Amino acid sequence: MNIQHILADLGIQDHNPGVMIGAEAFGSGANIESHSPVDGKRIASLSTATSDDYERVMDAATEAFVEWRKWTAPQRGEVVRQYGDALRAKKESLGALVSYEMGKSYQEGLGEVQEMIDICDFAVGQSRQLYGLTMHSERPNHRMYEQYHPLGVVGIISAFNFPVAVWCWNTALAWIAGDVCVWKPSEKAPLCSIACQHIWNEVAEANNLPAGTSCIVNGDYTVGEMMTADRRVPLVSATGSIRMGKIVAQAVAARLGRSLLELGGNNAIIITPEADLKMVIPATVFGAVGTCGQRCTSTRRLIIHSSIYDKVRDQLTQAYKQIRIGDPLDENNHVGPLIDTDAVAQYERALEAVVEQGGSVLVPGGRLEGAGYESGCYVKPAIAEVTNDLEIVQHETFAPILYLMKYDTLDEAIAMQNGVVQGLSSAIMTNNVREAEAFLSCAGSDCGIANVNIGTSGAEIGGAFGGEKETGGGRESGSDAWKAYMRRQTNTINYGSDLPLAQGIKFDL
Secondary structure (H helix, E strand, O other): OOHHHHHHHOOOOOEEOOEEEOOEEEOOOOEEEEEOOOOOOEEEEEEOOOHHHHHHHHHHHHHHHHHHOOOOHHHHHHHHHHHHHHHHHOHHHHHHHHHHHHOOOHHHHHHHHHHHHHHHHHHHHHOOOOOOOEEEOOOOOEEEEEEEEEOOEEEEEOOOOOOOHHHHHHHHHHHHHOOEEEEEOOOOOOHHHHHHHHHHHHHHHHOOOOHHHEEEEOOOHHHHHHHHOOOOOOEEEEEOOHHHHHHHHHHHHHOOOEEEEEOOOOEEEEEOOOOOHHHHHHHHHHHHHHHHHOOOOOEEEEEEEOOOHHHHHHHHHHHHOOOOEOOOOOOOOOEOOOOOHHHHHHHHHHHHHHHHOOOEEEEOOOEOOOOOOOOOOOEOOEEEEOOOOOHHHHOOOOOOEEEEEEEOOHHHHHHHHHOOOEEOEEEEEOOOHHHHHHHHOOOOOOOOEEEEOOOOOOOOOOOEEOOEEOOOOOOEEOOOHHHHHEEEEEEEEEOOOOOOOHHHOOOOO
16 A cells, blocks of 8 residues: 555645644644554654633634534534544545554454544444433423533544544544534544544534534643543543543542543453354454454453363464465555554563463564564464453453463352453353343343443443443443433423422412
């Protein structure tokens, strides 16, 4: 693929203003240089937001909200529909940029853009279904109902591993709800945000939208701090590490704002004796090595019944020998690089900790060097045999390391699955309906996502996405996640000539 042609198609220049109010681009802060983990080459640079730039964005966003909220929800949905079509036209180029700037395979880059298209389609339908409820009043000649109204400015803080899709999960729903959005992208994949905004601007201009409906504020953590402390931002949706999420939650809660958090995962698959191993192996391998282990839903732990442990271990070992690692834009490869050399160092420290804490490395990892690996970001997916209580196993390492452990009873397996602070995604592989239902019961998985006979990663946009415990408790994407972007209001209407009070209270004058 010709990267320069891709960048030109998406409007990416050698230097890009990193702050945007609609099509108005500026930025007086320090520059960010974006380097690809694929080959280590500089892609382009962009400027960042200062506090004055941020204030300029917020003025435009709050002004735009006053107008945008007056559009009917179906009218807003029509705009989102057009954005989905614009994404369809740019799917290959945007997918390639995601792959090159972040490092995931081209197929996964295309899949990420498809998620954007899918959530736009979902939001269009949802724009005609922002339903409230009607209730019978205890007072005669009264009726009660509830309705939903826009919140205002929604702040979105996204992570590098899904540099476009997670923003769109939030934005498409926020837009149809009548909100405007200010996006702080990851510093590790900033050019993707510029591309998304350029695509949006064509739609916004065609529909005469207020410029502040969609804004971008590129920068470091200080920009996020401005947003989380800002009372003009009633909702902050943040995706990232547990450490970052706790900081965001405390700052937003201090001003009694709302936070929607999508944080770390330490996801497990339980393999029972009733499992179909033809499904287990590919589901596990993709879950563990897809996006080079940098998905929040990546499979970290494999909890295997002792009676089939050796068989599963041996089949996985053979499968790992078939993994092709290299340029993610080459569709013959399965796995691309980690995001940067800091991530490589964390991966190496984790493997050292496995041995130090009493585990053993079954499939050795290591950094790849030589032709094709000049960026220093390529590593070999590793497998380790451990027990669930090792400190390193209890933590999420954003890298392709899979931990194998044994169990004897299903109750024991579920306890191991739940025995971490994270609660995002989980799965069980079994053809036994009793085992499946036990896993899905209230005494089963404590995660926000629980799957049967599929892996932990690859969520569809139709279901609400998110997790429990230190994963943050947020829900994005499908189902009724739209409610997070709106405020609920209860209305009571008296159409009679008397004024009866609730609970039969008498107050006569």
